[in-house]
Amino acid sequence: MAQKDTVDRILNAAEALFAERGFAETSLRTITSTANVNLAAVNYHFGSKKALIQAVFVRFLEPLSDTLSDQLDTVEEEGKEMLLDDLLDLLVAAVTSAHGNDVNRTASFMRLLSLAYTQSQGHLRDYLRERYGRVSNRYISMLRPACPQLSDKALFWNTHFALGAAVFSLSNYDALQAMHNDDTGEESPIREVIKRLLGFISAGVPVTLE
């Protein structure tokens, strides 16, 4: 009871602080004092700071991975063909619904994902790939029938271009929105940005050189 409380408080604080500042820039003392727990609690419950970082990701990715797996199962069972846009919508739905439809938490998630790619000295990326590579590969291979003209290579790179566009724009959503608002006075709610992003991606993914 008390244990679960402490663990969750640490995870909540760590998640928010990591997303805000990055891993190395966030000390255990900042995390534990934000979470109102003792400094030693992190090492007691998680073992190390590295393990805490991984735990934050697991808490984020586990429900997403489950939701996505289930959805892919039903798609496969039903056997009806999915267009590219259908598959993109499915992914967006999985990502947002996996965390209670809280778009801000989705932005946090994107920020963490971006940090995982840029900040980790390998250990995180390897860990995530080992743990969630199957689901992501499964999703990507479902794109194949939706884009029959693409070679494997083109499909691989195009999906990662799309991932980059999504991760970058959503993880920096606040800063970009502020920038755009400074320049033009216009507002862009995140839902609208996601719609634009989907249009951008769905135009780019089917493109091939061959």
Place this chain on the structure above:
Amino acid sequence: MAQKDTVDRILNAAEALFAERGFAETSLRTITSTANVNLAAVNYHFGSKKALIQAVFVRFLEPLSDTLSDQLDTVEEEGKEMLLDDLLDLLVAAVTSAHGNDVNRTASFMRLLSLAYTQSQGHLRDYLRERYGRVSNRYISMLRPACPQLSDKALFWNTHFALGAAVFSLSNYDALQAMHNDDTGEESPIREVIKRLLGFISAGVPVTLE
């Protein structure tokens, strides 16, 4: 003589190490020992670690900014209309030529850019925006006649989707290439990836909701 030597050695080491590990994860002791200079040299020549980080970016961006400005000048003087693909090619040429056509250095540059967005607690992003906002806005506004159907808002977001795709895929080029190679055994030279990227971007940027 000796000064310029020391300064350059520090900048070279810092640039490579920052791109590899990030700012917070790279200590001055690592930088100075890699550069074979005394630890105090950084604070003597640059003043602080923050100032060193900025100097690394300035050395990267100053030639790019100059090259791009010149090219935009000639485009404006000639007055001939530029298609989207022309403008994209122009940008790629400016980025690569600004650093002696060394594609690896371009990848480093992208990695630093990505770090500037994710790792900085504001100071770096503000500094870069203040210093290079004019050129980048000028370039973006040149896209306007090439995409007349786009609203300002659509143009803003689409260009940042494109920036995200570019920054993400090129800054993680090594890791992505290794990943793809593991799975399929295929190689993707960086020049080919850039070509694919340009196709992806040029399909996505003109898309609009309106």
Place this chain on the structure above:
DNA sequence: GTATGTTTCAAACAGGTGTTTAAAGCGCTC
């Protein structure tokens, strides 16, 4: 050759880091 201004150097500084320790506190069963 002496004086001057710049650069290098080893050493120390104060402060922050992740982690460990041993004692204290707690809830539980017997």
Place this chain on the structure above:
DNA sequence: GAGCGCTTTAAACACCTGTTTGAAACATAC
């Protein structure tokens, strides 16, 4: 109520961080 396992606590650990210092080395000009 004693005993036991789990959790929390304050303190200390050893180490690493960016920065500063004052003396030494250097190059240059008179």
